Amino acid sequence: xxxVRKKKELVDNLVKAEIVKTVLxxxxxxxxxxxxxxxxxxSVAKGTLYNYFKNKKAxxxxxxxxxxxxxxxxxxxxxxxxxxxxxxxHKFIESxxxxxxxxxxxxxxxxxxxxxxxxxxxxxxxxxxxLIRFCSDGIxxxxxxxxxxxxxxxxxxxxxIGSLISIQSRGDGTSDMKKIKQDVIRLVDKIILK
Amino acid sequence: xxxVRKKKELVDNLVKAEIVKTVLxxxxxxxxxxxxxxxxxxSVAKGTLYNYFKNKKAxxxxxxxxxxxxxxxxxxxxxxxxxxxxxxxHKFIESxxxxxxxxxxxxxxxxxxxxxxxxxxxxxxxxxxxLIRFCSDGIxxxxxxxxxxxxxxxxxxxxxIGSLISIQSRGDGTSDMKKIKQDVIRLVDKIILK
Amino acid sequence: xxxVRKKKELVDNLVKAEIVKTVLxxxxxxxxxxxxxxxxxxSVAKGTLYNYFKNKKAxxxxxxxxxxxxxxxxxxxxxxxxxxxxxxxHKFIESxxxxxxxxxxxxxxxxxxxxxxxxxxxxxxxxxxxLIRFCSDGIxxxxxxxxxxxxxxxxxxxxxIGSLISIQSRGDGTSDMKKIKQDVIRLVDKIILK
Amino acid sequence: xxxVRKKKELVDNLVKAEIVKTVLxxxxxxxxxxxxxxxxxxSVAKGTLYNYFKNKKAxxxxxxxxxxxxxxxxxxxxxxxxxxxxxxxHKFIESxxxxxxxxxxxxxxxxxxxxxxxxxxxxxxxxxxxLIRFCSDGIxxxxxxxxxxxxxxxxxxxxxIGSLISIQSRGDGTSDMKKIKQDVIRLVDKIILK
DNA sequence: AATGAATGAGAATTCATTCAT
DNA sequence: CATGAATGAATTCTCATTCAT
Numbered sequence: 010x011x012x013v014r015k016k017k018e019l020v021d022n023l024v025k026a027e028i029v030k031t032v033l034x035x036x037x038x039x040x041x042x043x044x045x046x047x048x049x050x051x052s053v054a055k056g057t058l059y060n061y062f063k064n065k066k067a068x069x070x071x072x073x074x075x076x077x078x079x080x081x082x083x084x085x086x087x088x089x090x091x092x093x094x095x096x097x098x099h100k101f102i103e104s105x106x107x108x109x110x111x112x113x114x115x116x117x118x119x120x121x122x123x124x125x126x127x128x129x130x131x132x133x134x135x136x137x138x139x140l141i142r143f144c145s146d147g148i149x150x151x152x153x154x155x156x157x158x159x160x161x162x163x164x165x166x167x168x169x170i171g172s173l174i175s176i177q178s179r180g181d182g183t184s185d186m187k188k189i190k191q192d193v194i195r196l197v198d199k200i201i202l203k
Numbered sequence: 204x205x206x207v208r209k210k211k212e213l214v215d216n217l218v219k220a221e222i223v224k225t226v227l228x229x230x231x232x233x234x235x236x237x238x239x240x241x242x243x244x245x246s247v248a249k250g251t252l253y254n255y256f257k258n259k260k261a262x263x264x265x266x267x268x269x270x271x272x273x274x275x276x277x278x279x280x281x282x283x284x285x286x287x288x289x290x291x292x293h294k295f296i297e298s299x300x301x302x303x304x305x306x307x308x309x310x311x312x313x314x315x316x317x318x319x320x321x322x323x324x325x326x327x328x329x330x331x332x333x334l335i336r337f338c339s340d341g342i343x344x345x346x347x348x349x350x351x352x353x354x355x356x357x358x359x360x361x362x363x364i365g366s367l368i369s370i371q372s373r374g375d376g377t378s379d380m381k382k383i384k385q386d387v388i389r390l391v392d393k394i395i396l397k
Numbered sequence: 398x399x400x401v402r403k404k405k406e407l408v409d410n411l412v413k414a415e416i417v418k419t420v421l422x423x424x425x426x427x428x429x430x431x432x433x434x435x436x437x438x439x440s441v442a443k444g445t446l447y448n449y450f451k452n453k454k455a456x457x458x459x460x461x462x463x464x465x466x467x468x469x470x471x472x473x474x475x476x477x478x479x480x481x482x483x484x485x486x487h488k489f490i491e492s493x494x495x496x497x498x499x500x501x502x503x504x505x506x507x508x509x510x511x512x513x514x515x516x517x518x519x520x521x522x523x524x525x526x527x528l529i530r531f532c533s534d535g536i537x538x539x540x541x542x543x544x545x546x547x548x549x550x551x552x553x554x555x556x557x558i559g560s561l562i563s564i565q566s567r568g569d570g571t572s573d574m575k576k577i578k579q580d581v582i583r584l585v586d587k588i589i590l591k
Numbered sequence: 592x593x594x595v596r597k598k599k600e601l602v603d604n605l606v607k608a609e610i611v612k613t614v615l616x617x618x619x620x621x622x623x624x625x626x627x628x629x630x631x632x633x634s635v636a637k638g639t640l641y642n643y644f645k646n647k648k649a650x651x652x653x654x655x656x657x658x659x660x661x662x663x664x665x666x667x668x669x670x671x672x673x674x675x676x677x678x679x680x681h682k683f684i685e686s687x688x689x690x691x692x693x694x695x696x697x698x699x700x701x702x703x704x705x706x707x708x709x710x711x712x713x714x715x716x717x718x719x720x721x722l723i724r725f726c727s728d729g730i731x732x733x734x735x736x737x738x739x740x741x742x743x744x745x746x747x748x749x750x751x752i753g754s755l756i757s758i759q760s761r762g763d764g765t766s767d768m769k770k771i772k773q774d775v776i777r778l779v780d781k782i783i784l785k
Numbered sequence: 786a787a788t789g790a791a792t793g794a795g796a797a798t799t800c801a802t803t804c805a806t
Numbered sequence: 807c808a809t810g811a812a813t814g815a816a817t818t819c820t821c822a823t824t825c826a827t
Contacts, residue, residue: 041799041800043799043800043801044800044801044802045799045800045801048810053808053809054808054809054810055801055802055809055810055811056802056803056804056807056808056809056810057807057808057809057810059801059802059803060807060808064801064802065800065801065802130372133369133372137369137372154390154393156386156389156390157366157382157383157386159366159369159370159373159383160362160366160383160386160387160390161390163361163362163365163366163369164358164361164362164365164366164390165361166361166365167357167358167359167360167361167362167364167365168354168357168358168361170361171357171358171360171361172351172353172354172357175327175331175353175357176353178324178327178331179353188351189351189353189354192350192351192354193354195350196348196350196354196355196358196394199348199393199394200358200390200393200394211789211790214790235816235817237816237817237818238817238818238819239816239817239818247791247792248791248792248793249792249793249818249819250791250792250793250794250819250820250821251790251791251792253818253819253820254789254790254791258818258819259817259818259819429820429821431820431821431822432821432822432823433820433821433822436789441787441788442787442788442789443788443789443790443822443823444786444787444788444789444823444824444825445786445787445788445789447822447823447824448786448787452822452823453821453822453823518760521757521760525757525760542778542781544774544777544778545754545770545771545774547754547757547758547761547771548750548754548771548774548775548778549778551749551750551753551754551757552746552749552750552753552754552778552782553749554749554753555745555746555747555748555749555750555752555753556742556745556746556749558749559745559746559748559749560739560741560742560745563715563719563741563745564741566715566719567741576739577739577741577742580738580739580742581742583738584736584738584742584743584746584782587736587781587782588778588781588782599810599811602811623796625795625796625797626796626797626798627795627796627797635812635813636812636813636814637797637798637813637814638798638799638800638812638813638814638815639811639812639813641797641798641799642810642811642812646797646798647796647797647798
């Protein structure tokens with residue numbers, strides 16, 4: 010019994026992973042995301058999708074969680090663990106530069122799906138909130154420049170995430186990731202400390 | 204004759220303005236933007252919309268231009284006029300804080316209409332491109348810190364535009380715009396100069 | 398008064414002629430025939446068309462009559478006038494080869510407009526009926542071959558009108574109208590007489 | 592597996608046949624051919640039609656092929672098989688008189704659907720082209736009267752197909768098909784041979 | 786009379802969801 | 807459970823007709 014259930018769960022997760030992958034591909038290809046197309050690309054009947062998810066909204070929500078969950082966890086881990094603020098910040102930058110390219114793509118896409126975005130403003134929930142709290146702490150405990158923590162957080166977000174996203178738009182395909190990361194760190198360090 | 208034409212043009216613009224307003228309202232209310240609904244809210248027949256715009260795409264494009272045009276013009280004017288870089292930057296911040304709240308709303312929404320956004324990545328076209336060029340110039344001619352101009356531009360964008368947008372998400376409705384603007388200026392000044 | 402009325406009627410007819418011309422042009426160009434387009438091409442307001450015709454059906458009916466009326470009259474004149482059947486037939490062929498190219502074009506088009514065609518099957522009314530009566534007479538009075546008059550009439554129709562219409566479809570643009578007409582006459586003569 | 596597929600294909604064809612029948616009925620009743628009406632008369636939801644055909648054009652094309660295909664095949668078979676020209680001609684007449692009444696109805700209608708008719712002038716493709724080639728051969732190899740082959744072909748078309756179509760328009764419902772066919776044959780025989 | 790903006794019925798098409806097999 | 811045909815609400819767009827100016 011348990012063995013059967015395990016197996017079922019395994020298959021279940023495999024299918025779900027396939028679905029997530031397919032949706033991301035569709036986003037990348039700027040194709041409309043229809044249940045028909047997801048099913049077709051997963052070599053699964055349309056009706057089957059409804060065995061895994063109650064409806065399209067639930068499906069998209071799952072994709073959402075799958076993509077953004079790890080980031081949220083990573084950021085939480087970095088900022089909730091006590092330690093030197095500067096070290097935390099560097100860890101945050103480091104982790105941001107490690108994430109899959111899909112993520113920034115998805116970040117751009119995410120506001121499209123109002124049904125999902127309705128419930129949570131993801132950018133805020135996943136990145137900004139931890140960042141704002143981090144800045145507040147840093148300002149209150151001394152080391153950070155004393156400005157509005159929201160402003161400081163937005164500065165960090167723009168410099169780190171913005172730079173990451175805009176890499177794709179650069180005309181020259183030869184963007185040197187290492188150089189960019191160093192410049193980001195330099196900039197953030199320079200500004201954040203008193 | 205001319206009088207009739209003038210009048211017609213006036214009415215025309217009035218109706219179009221109404222349509223733009225309605226679309227922005229729909230975006231704000233996170234309601235689906237259908238021709239039916241636009242017509243209903245404008246107290247106009249569906250067919251009438253098609254007297255003003257060839258199709259939905261054209262209508263959305265007009266909304267787009269109406270919202271983003273002034274910003275583009277403003278930014279172009281600020282950065283294309285020769286002068287002290289720091290003064291230009293302050294002007295840019297000043298103008299950003301003057302724009303209607305609709306603008307930031309629209310900025311978040313804009314990527315929805317792929318057909319439009321496809322053609323130009325507006326954030327890039329309207330704000331980033333002038334900003335990047337401005338940073339490049341400032342770096343080359345000396346006064347600005349020598350980092351990747353894209354990174355510097357993203358830093359400015361995040362600090363200025365990001366802070367503006369996030370004002371709406373702040374829990375406390377009592378955000379002091381003046382204080383925020385001053386902090387933004389302080390931050391940008393501090394970082395940008397060598 | 399009368400002068401004014403005359404003038405009005407003159408203008409009236411001029412406009413109507415323009416409308417007919419425009420509709421035929423639209424048919425030729427395989428463009429949809431909309432009131433909008435007719436008005437535009439006639440440099441007249443859409444509403445004005447409704448001063449000349451009660452509705453689109455009436456307008457199309459007028460075009461119809463204007464194009465087919467002369468043919469009907471011609472055929473009636475030829476076949477109703479007593480005389481040698483063979484001479485009549487040759488006159489019919491002669492007149493068919495004289496008509497404007499628009500006519501055959503219109504003939505192909507005419508079945509499209511069901512609203513008009515509903516009321517009369519034009520091919521039948523305008524050409525076939527006189528032809529059938531003519532054949533019946535010729536058969537009864539002796540000179541024509543004794544077959545079903547409908548069949549004989551269709552033979553004539555096909556040979557004369559069919560040949561005319563198919564001239565346009567011929568690959569070689571160099572169709573010698575005179576030669577074709579002579580062949581048509583030869584063929585019809587040969588078959589029709591006992 | 593194969594059984595399921597066979598069954599599916601069977602149902603598929605049944606539905607498609609029903610759709611063809613419905614469209615022909617609509618043509619017969621001179622009713623507008625809308626997807627709504629087709630669906631209603633087939634007791635099927637509008638969307639279902641789109642499971643069978645990509646769009647209206649494809650649906651109409653299928654009707655087209657279904658009606659005209661057999662005729663084309665028949666004519667091709669008759670005229671491409673070597674043999675005595677007169678025998679071929681008689682076979683052609685025979686086959687024409689065998690076809691369903693729907694066919695002549697459809698023949699009248701066919702030019703309506705410009706999108707389809709555009710691509711091929713069907714009358715030409717299906718009947719005239721084989722007929723013209725047949726006449727050319729007969730003229731060159733001797734037995735047929737030496738006139739323009741197009742004219743000869745049009746004569747045959749008019750006599751055979753025209754007579755068939757006009758049967759419906761005859762006032763007296765009592766048209767004796769056998770008598771008509773014999774007259775057609777007599778006429779064609781008489782004229783075609785030198 | 787002439788104008789042309791407004792109207793709204795009607796047509797094609799898409800797609801999430803259901804359900805019989 | 808899986809399947810995929812059927813469903814029909816929702817959406818965009820067209821165009822004949824009306825009517826206030």
